[in-house]
Amino acid sequence: MASSNIIVELSTLIHENTLKVNEHLTSNGLPTPSFDITQPARLTLPPHIQSLQEAIVDASDELRALMLGPIGYISHQPHNAWTSLQAIQRFKIAHSFPPTETSTFSAVARACSLTESDTRRILRHAMTYYIFREPSPGIVAHTAISKALVDLPPFESFVGFVGDEVCPAGTRMVDAMVKWPGSEEPNHTGFQLAEGTDLRLFDIIVKDPKRRQQAAECFAFAHSGSEYSIRHLLENFEWGVAAEGLLVDVGGGAGTAAIEIARYLSKIKCVVQDLPEVVAGAVVPEDLQLGERLRFMAHDFFQDQPLRGADIYHLRWILHDWSDKYALKILQRLIPALKSGAKILVSDICLSPPCVLTPYQERSARTQDMVMKQVQNAKERDAEEWATLFKQADPRFKLEDIKKPAGSLNAIICAVWTGENTG
Template sequence: MASTTKIVELSLLIAKETAKVDGFLSRKGLAAPSFDEDAPQSIPIPDESADIKEARLAVIEACSELKDLMTGPKELLRFKWTDYVSVKAILRFRLDKSFPVGQSTSFEAMSKFSGLNVMNVRRIVRHAIINHHFFKEDTPGVITHSALTAILADNELARNSLVVELDEFWPAAVRVADAMEKWPNSEEPNETGFSLANNSSKSMFDIFAEEPFRGERFGRYFSQDKTADGLLDNYPWAEKATMVDVGGSHGSVAISIAERFPHMKCYVQDLRDTVAEGASRLPTELQDQVTFMEQYVGDLNLTGTKLTTISDFFTEQPVIADVYYFKSIFHNWADKYSVKILQNLVPALKKGARIIIHERILPGLESLTTVDARRAINLDVGMLQLLNAQQREMHEWPKVFSRAHPGFRYLGAHQPPDAVRWIIEAEWQG
């Protein structure tokens, strides 16, 4: 009997796992996935239905592999150089805002709204329909929203995220190879694809500091990530009394800890405007537990270039505490500067103090095909293009701590169930 080929194996898997998801949605009376403008914005699978979530991911991974196999190597080598032209134009000229969700429009009306001529509107919109499911044209010349453009029209955070990715991240990606050639193996945050794309000798942080609109837009891009991502239930906070959230933004993690553990005293350190806003939002009942601290904005000499927007990751930590917490901070810095961040904790550290680094860990070879692995690896390259920074593999973390000081003892890392980030921990032994 002939063995089953890979493409048939994948197709059978897709059919099997799709049936699981479809059956679940049907039993629960939930809408099937669709690109209609009134479709659910995400597939509503609750956390407790882990088997259905796994089935959905299996379908996504298998579909991706099957598509590539059926495309073939030669055609896969072709670069889609027009891929996001239409999306960027739609956002720039606000075509998604040109008519309300639930209504229809025409190319002529979109032209009048945007100032683009009818020919350019038509070519841009049809490119976006074919390639990205942006808008729908079920009747020739009659344009309605799709599920995607309905989200953009009504959800400013989602829209802002796409704008940032296309206006800030995409141009930097195009210049990464140029930066690697110009500054071989650089760890400096101002020698990047982002710097070249902006015709600047400054880092992304400095550039945004000089252009507040861009900086505010970038800040909003990350404002949606307020989850503790398994931290509260998977770390022994009940045994601790004090914690410092370094670079803690508006304090969402510290506030969550304070609410869950009333005995905890939490400090949130970030830049002046950020902590001022965080303090203004702090519930009255938590004011004795959570303190916002403005970090000093000091100078750091990076190979001769002054970066005046670096917060005091690079000055001595003033607070003595049981735990120092860093959420998605170290992946913004190359090893050279990650070591400096740790070294500047040392003056405040008491024996037994813990350092928690809460961020993704790059997957090993055994899990490179998963959706989560792809996201982690893509983020790693994103850190390269923006800041010459990096995501790290499991084996790299002990080396970072040992380079910083022999007094650090690496304790290991674990990933809470269903969490994206890992809890990476070290202890100060002095």
């Protein structure tokens, strides 16, 4: 907002939009936001109210930065917020007493095998972020935020994964850039320096049942929000004749996306490809068994694509896991199987151009981009980078469209193979 009265404009926007949100909540008998334990962890609201919420948070974020000033804003960055949160998750502090009851620092310490001093320091720090509260000296009570760790185990796993895997890698990212300047290798990251290993993050996690389970639950939670819903793809991609053709879900895991696609398009056939250990335990739902509507196939996407002549090759949350060096290889390994007109359908973030979104609106995707750098030397890409990636993979790839449906974090990125039949 270019105005000499920007702080007044921001405060007015916050006030007016808050009144509108409050009116919707009260008129529909919904709870107004609070830290009380009766507050739901998630409240599903119509899109126009969600937009008002986002505008309030956006303006509040900018107003806070302006009011703190340059030095205050930097010095108030919550770099230690995850430290206390990690301790709460690791030591199961939120589970040490029921959300409807209170406890004491000493009782929590005994339940979690901690010293009372450490417990007090951890919790009082967390309380400054509204995680737990101290209604009277020495008494500990839950808030809606700490209660969510009890009620939603996948959310607790999300906290654990970020604290255990991502944060340590983040603290060493710059060191990794110094040690391996310009590297695109997935094992030249802050994670390797923090862990003291040459192995990639997921190579280590897969060998540790506890870390593997935490990662799986973390990703399940992270992708459970409406912004990640497969419905955005189903309802906004122009399927055309491919709706009655063959779709190959490359790196499709347990088939979560392919199952939804097959149920949405009654005549399409889907093949889910992933590593042997992933597809070994995969199960085809009963309603998709007739006519082989869905099947699984062991395949490494760094090897030549064995399924030739499919209408669509779908890569959901695949290419953003890899630097350009390896993303190019993944695309090039598809070429021997492609027929003329085959589509490469990518479901990934497409970063917005500069100066389009507010800093707050852009922060989530940019944060995701940083995480990919920290743990995998991978990246999120903007429209120009997606176009360049396909062109470098092979000039016969034509980037047809990039569409970002309203409410979706992922974009629908579609490229067409314009060469002759290779499959």
